[in-house]
Amino acid sequence: MLSGCATVGGRPRTFADCTPLPKVLVDESRVIRTVAGLRPYRRPGFVVRRETLGQTALVHNYGHGGGGITLSWGSSKLAVEQGLPGHGGAVAVIGAGVMGLSTARLVQEAGFPVTIYAAALPPDTTSNIAGGQFHPFSVFDKDAASPEFMVQFIRALDYSWRRFQIMVGDDYGIRWLPTYVEAASPEAKVIPTFPPVNRVIARAEHPFPLDSVRRYDTMYVETGRYLRQMLRDVQIAGGRIEVRRFGTPTDIGALPEQLVFNCTGLGSRELFNDQDLHPARGQLAILEPQPEVRYAALGDFGYMFPRADGIILGGTFEVDEWDATPRAEDIARIIASHKRFFEGFRCSA
């Protein structure tokens, strides 16, 4: 029997040992842009905590590493639960990345007027760079995270998981995709029970050149479109937006609002002298869109997320690298490893 599969009458023919999927066409000539961003990574995990700055109540909501898109709604929910009870009047949110925008929306949904103050707005935030997979990967180091943090983390993940589901659709650029993960990779082991639809599949169920593959279903966020829509949502609900950089906590304490949410991501390292917060650079090569590719894949070769605005190829997590520009040699490596992976398909549609 032949291995692999062939096209018969325009339809892919499947053989017993291989289920075809369309290949991503990986080649330098298909690269439409390259980007790099600095994830706000803390080994002990993100910070959601209330403190006071003179007369002002300040609630931190930063440091979500490689999972800030994923955790945005849930972490912001924890933050507003710490800030809003007992508060009256206007509210300030500092930061207009995914965390600031979701915090602002939750504050508005609770009936409070909000002003967002941010040094940069979408598309010029780290959140715009993100691949946009809903998965809490590289958010903390389990050896450094406290039991209290783990409770926050699970609550945040649970709320986000449900909140993103009710936003699926073209308006926010969110869709479900089957996701195939090399079962031996660390990515497959973050939380064995999450996402709920999650199992090791047989070799005959996939075309990948891998020994063991796990499949789960999760959501993917086209971050540019999502953040644009979230910014509009804040404005439609009457939110004000002011471009402003804060140099010290004292500047924040001088704001007229008596309740402030700090959603400055990596900016909190300098602003609040948080030395646990480190940049973790991620570099991406983006290929021309291929609408027929409707699955994601991750493993030692890197990761591939297909989006309407391009096929995202990634895979670096470089702690303490501060230069947010893509490096030609790293991009070449990302392209080469994905090329090998897709050219190794045992069959294709």
Ligand SMILES: Cc1cc2nc3c(=O)[nH]c(=O)nc-3n(C[C@H](O)[C@H](O)[C@H](O)COP(=O)(O)OP(=O)(O)OC[C@H]3O[C@@H](n4cnc5c(N)ncnc54)[C@H](O)[C@@H]3O)c2cc1C
């Ligand atoms: C390559 C890459 C891939 C990623 N992939 C994923 C993924 O697939 N899934 C996922 O869940 N996450 C992913 N992430 C992680 C995610 O992007 C981050 O965790 C998230 O964007 C953090 O959001 P944020 O709102 O806290 O920070 P940011 O998006 O950085 O926003 C911070 C805001 O605060 C403002 N600010 C900062 N300092 C000051 C100051 N002093 N004064 C005033 N304003 C200030 C900034 O201007 C900005 O508006 C990825 C990240 C990278 C780089």
